[in-house]
Amino acid sequence: xxxxxxxxxxxxxxxxxxxxxxxxxxxxxxxxxxxxxxxxxxxxxxxxxxxxxxxxxxxxxxxxxxxxxxxxxxxxxxxxxxxxxx
Numbered sequence: 526x527x528x529x530x531x532x533x534x535x536x537x538x539x540x541x542x543x544x545x546x547x548x549x550x551x552x553x554x555x556x557x558x559x560x561x562x563x564x565x566x567x568x569x570x571x572x573x574x575x576x577x578x579x580x581x582x583x584x585x586x587x588x589x590x591x592x593x594x595x596x597x598x599x600x601x602x603x604x605x606x607x608x609x610x611x
Contacts, residue, residue: 529603531586538574546570548586550601558601565592 533547549566552559569588573579590598 534570536570536574538576538579540577542578543581544573544579545582546573546585547582548584550586558597561593561597562589562601565589 530551531548532551533545533549535543535545538544546566546569550562552562565588566585569583569585573583586602589601593601
């Protein structure tokens with residue numbers, strides 16, 4: 526299991542309200558999911574930037590959990606599933 530580094534981004538939206546996006550995985554350019562993560566992050570940031578009075582903190586990890594297939598999510602975040610709660 527390779528440890529994943531995370532970063533966060535903080536910016537101001539159209540209204541001037543601060544918005545923080547956290548738990549963004551840092552991937553190498555040749556990583557299998559680099560392009561997908563980059564595009565999803567851009568779309569999330571643009572939607573948050575244009576929202577009036579929206580959320581002030583968003584977890585990118587939770588956002589991806591809703592947007593991509595579970596198998597891709599597990600592979601990206603290296604989630605181990607245990608059989609019989611062991």
